[in-house]
Amino acid sequence: SQTIHQWPATLVQPVGSPLSLECTVEGTSNPNLYWYRQAAGRGLQLLFYSVGIGQISSEVPQNLSASRPQDRQFILSSKKLLLSDSGFYLCAWSPSFGTGGQPGGYTFGSGTRLTVV
C-alpha cells in the first residue's frame, strides 16, 4: 500500500534561519507531489507541485523553494525564514495522469507545524 511520510512534525525556527522539510512517498511510482501551506484558521494554499524528477511548478511568489531530487522525495526549503512563513505545511501525492490513476485522488502527510520566532 502507498504511504506518505512528512517530517518533522513540529519546528520552531528563528527569523533568518534556513528551512528544510522533507516528504517521501512509498508504494507508488512517478506520483504527482504537492506542497501546501495552511495559515491559522484559513484554507489551503498550494505552494508547489511536481509531476516528475526535477520538475517544479510554483503557484505563488514567495520566500520558499522546492526540489524533487528523487522520484518519491519532495523537499521544501528556504534560505532565510520570515515571520510570515509560519504555518502548517502539508505534503500530498496523487497518481500521475499518465498512469491512468483516478485524477484528484490526493493523499496527505500528517503535516509540519512551523513557527518562526
Add this chain to the structure above:
Amino acid sequence: GNSVTQMEGPVTLSEEAFLTINCTYTATGYPSLFWYVQYPGEGLQLLLKATKADDKGSNKGFEATYRKETTSFHLEKGSVQVSDSAVYFCAQPSGGSYIPTFGRGTSLIVHP
C-alpha cells in the same frame, strides 16, 4: 479555472443533529469531486468522493451527491457526533494538470 466555494463556518451543532455543509463548483466538463476532513493537528484525509454526475459518495455516515444541474456537492450527515468535530474541505481537480483545488474549509463543532 476551476474553483470550489464552501459555506463559511464555523458550523456549531448539538450531538445527533443533522449536518449540511454546502459546496458548489465551477468547472469545464465533469470533474471528480471530493470531501476531505482534517481533525485537529492532523493532515487531510479523504472522506468521500464522486467521479461522475449523480454519483453519491458515502463514508462514516457522511454522504454527498454530485449534482450537475446545480453544480453542487453538499456534504450531509443525519446524526453528528462529537468526534465529527473537524474542518471539512470540498475539492476538485483543476484543469488538465489535475492540480487539486480546495475550498476554504468549513469548521464543524459538535457539542455533547
